[in-house]
Amino acid sequence: MTDTQGKLVKLNEPQQGCWINMLDPTKDEIEQVGKMTGAEKDFLTAALDEEERPRIESEDGCTLVLTDIPIVESTKDSSYSFMFSTMPMGIVVCKECVITVCLKKNQLIKDFLDNRVKTFATFKKNRFILQLMYRNATYYLQYLRQIDKISHNIENEVHKSMKNKELILLLSLEKSLVYFSTSLKSNEIVLEKLLKYNYENISIRKYPDDEDLLEDVIIENKQAIEMAYIYSNILSGTMDAFASIISNNQNNVMKLLAALTIVMAIPTMISGFFGMNVALPLADVASAFYLILGGTALICAIVILILFKKKMF
Numbered sequence: 001m002t003d004t005q006g007k008l009v010k011l012n013e014p015q016q017g018c019w020i021n022m023l024d025p026t027k028d029e030i031e032q033v034g035k036m037t038g039a040e041k042d043f044l045t046a047a048l049d050e051e052e053r054p055r056i057e058s059e060d061g062c063t064l065v066l067t068d069i070p071i072v073e074s075t076k077d078s079s080y081s082f083m084f085s086t087m088p089m090g091i092v093v094c095k096e097c098v099i100t101v102c103l104k105k106n107q108l109i110k111d112f113l114d115n116r117v118k119t120f121a122t123f124k125k126n127r128f129i130l131q132l133m134y135r136n137a138t139y140y141l142q143y144l145r146q147i148d149k150i151s152h153n154i155e156n157e158v159h160k161s162m163k164n165k166e167l168i169l170l171l172s173l174e175k176s177l178v179y180f181s182t183s184l185k186s187n188e189i190v191l192e193k194l195l196k197y198n199y200e201n202i203s204i205r206k207y208p209d210d211e212d213l214l215e216d217v218i219i220e221n222k223q224a225i226e227m228a229y230i231y232s233n234i235l236s237g238t239m240d241a242f243a244s245i246i247s248n249n250q251n252n253v254m255k256l257l258a259a260l261t262i263v264m265a266i267p268t269m270i271s272g273f274f275g276m277n278v279a280l281p282l283a284d285v286a287s288a289f290y291l292i293l294g295g296t297a298l299i300c301a302i303v304i305l306i307l308f309k310k311k312m313f
Helices: 027-037 041-048 107-113 125-158 165-196 208-274 288-309
Strands: 002-004 007-009 018-023 055-059 062-074 082-093 097-102
Touching: 018 027, 018 107, 027 041, 027 097, 041 062, 041 082, 041 097, 055 165, 062 107, 062 125, 062 165, 082 125, 082 165, 097 125, 107 125, 125 165, 125 208, 165 208, 208 288
Parallel strands: 018 097
Antiparallel strands: 002 007, 055 062, 062 082, 082 097
16 A cells, blocks of 8 residues: 555555555465565564564564554453453565554554544655554553543442452453553563664654654653553552452441341240240230230340441441
């Protein structure tokens, strides 16, 4: 693809200044693009390994910028329908074109394909790479704010819930923050290298505007790191507090059940005494039933009052 009058146009073959976007490419597609562009096969397949860490390297006239991008994935777990995670995205810069490689669909690339990013040009390689990195950092910040909002909503639910669903969701969010924090720190190293050194087909310091944009990307990335660190600490403390709240709620229920058991045992015990086949007081009194019932109710009321003062109710 290449940009014409601010819009992307699909091409049948690569040309100077074009952008090639590869989504979960097959071996044949990788070999075909490698032959047409001269890109190293290892560069094109680097992003297909979910365990690859962000890095930057050059070889044979091409440069690979491997970065982690945030994604939202659906899950089959009944406790929650989605989770935040990260995955590698490879940006291969060749002499004639820029190639992006991703294993899954993501909102970052979709924004560029749908022309939601203004003033970007595929033939301006340095600027295009930095715009990808900047957009990536803003998505980290956006998802971090969503995680914070979700955690606040869960907090309101936990106050009145004794189920594990909310804690499991909080655990999922905490895992997402760990992924974000690790990926952001790795991305920071790549950005610092881009600022300090020149690579094949990438020279950020050649243009002052590009250098300023890269510094903005670094600032956004650092802000995302700080937010991830703060939210992770808050969420960790919140989970500990919520676990204690749930345990305390269960203790209160058990305490209430124990108090009710004590009160209910009184009429059971008294009726058991008067149910014995022996001579008992009030046996010849016509209103004995009502007297016993009233006495039992009085004793129960006294016990309830005592338990209430002991904060058993």
